[in-house]
Amino acid sequence: MESEKGEILLLQGAEGKLYIGKHNGVTCLIKERFSKKYRHPDLDVQLTRQRIRAEQKAFERCKSAEVATPKLLGVDLPGRKVFMEYxxxxxxxxxFVDNAVSEGIENNPKIDRLAAEIGRVVGKLHGHNIIHGDLTTSNMLLDPVAEGEPNLPYRFVMIDFGLSYHSLNVEDMGVDLYVLERALLSTHSQVPELFGLVLESYKKHNTYKVPETIAKYEAVRARGRKRTMVG
Ligand SMILES: Nc1ncnc2c1ncn2[C@@H]1O[C@H](COP(=O)(O)OP(=O)(O)OP(=O)(O)O)[C@@H](O)[C@H]1O
Ligand SMILES: [Mg+2]
Known part of the structure; x- marks a missing residue:
């Protein structure tokens, strides 16, 4: 779908839309957030700004954490837009997991390799006190590289930092891990071992209070379980 301005719509959701357009003459991805009519206008502006700022800050923090993201090209707060490399x-x-599953999951080295990579990157984020806030496999991109390894010929790129924040609190990290576990179990139920593999790698690559974080994750998980049993 191409508009008069040459914009191509990629995705239209309830929260906003993603399209290819231009920023200072350069082709890029534009993430635009809608205003919510049911929200008080002041609160609405505040929440949208918060999410755009969260995304902007996370891009910077990821740079120092050496976690790859698309390049941030700019933000337009009044226009509710983030411009980034497409x-x-x-x-x-x-x-990637869906493809691997269709090839067969028994001893599939591609799945092991991806899980190790997810654990490495989430470990690095937490090691730099970055909480992602929405860890799902839809918020992780794999960008093809020419000279990659056979089981994962991609560069791992993290995206969607609208719910992210900076924190030293291990409970926040435990919750981040629990969100990831839930997402992996529901999205990739054919590969129930995925999170366990991720966690192994996470423990190796995180450098910030790993035992405390794992203990919190387990406590959060136990609370979650209790809630499901009651509710
Ligand atoms: N820089 C990018 N390059 C290529 N594809 C992208 C890029 N950013 C996002 N995408 C694709 O668009 C999808 C949605 O992007 P994203 O997760 O940022 O938006 P969202 O989930 O709608 O965000 P939010 O939850 O913050 O409202 C991703 O799952 C991915 O497939
Ligand atoms: Mg997303």
Whole structure:
């Protein structure tokens, strides 16, 4: 779908839309957030700004954490837009797992390799006190590289930092891990071992209070379980 301005719509959701457009004459991905009519206008502006700022800050923090993200090209707060590099050949980690599953999951080295990579990157985020807030395989991109390893010929790129924040609190990290576990179990139920593999790698790559974080994760998980049993 191409508009008069040459914009191509990629995705239209309840929260906003994603399209290819221009920023200072350069082709890029534009993430635009809608205003919510049911929200008080002041609160609405505040929440949208908060999410755009969260995304902007996370891009900077990821740079110092050496976690790859698309390049941030700019933000337009009044226009509710974030402009970033468009990785046109990338696939999501979700697609990668789905493909691997269709090839057969028994001893599939591609799945092991991806899980190790997810654990490495989430470990690095937490090691730099970055809480992602929405860890799912749709928020992880794999950008093809020419000279990659056979089981994962991609560069791992993290996206969607609208719910992210900076925190030293291990409970926040435990919750981040629990969100990831829930997402992996529901999206990739054919590969129930995925989170366990991720966690192994996470423990190796995180450098910030790992035992405390794992203990919190387990406590959060136990609370979650109790809630499901009661509710
Ligand atoms: N820079 C990018 N290059 C290529 N594809 C992208 C890029 N950013 C996002 N995508 C694709 O668009 C999808 C949605 O992007 P994103 O997760 O940022 O939006 P969202 O989930 O709608 O965000 P939010 O939850 O913050 O409202 C991703 O799952 C991915 O497939
Ligand atoms: Mg997303």
């Amino acid at each position: 990785l046109e050949n990338a696939i999501t980690a979700k697609q």
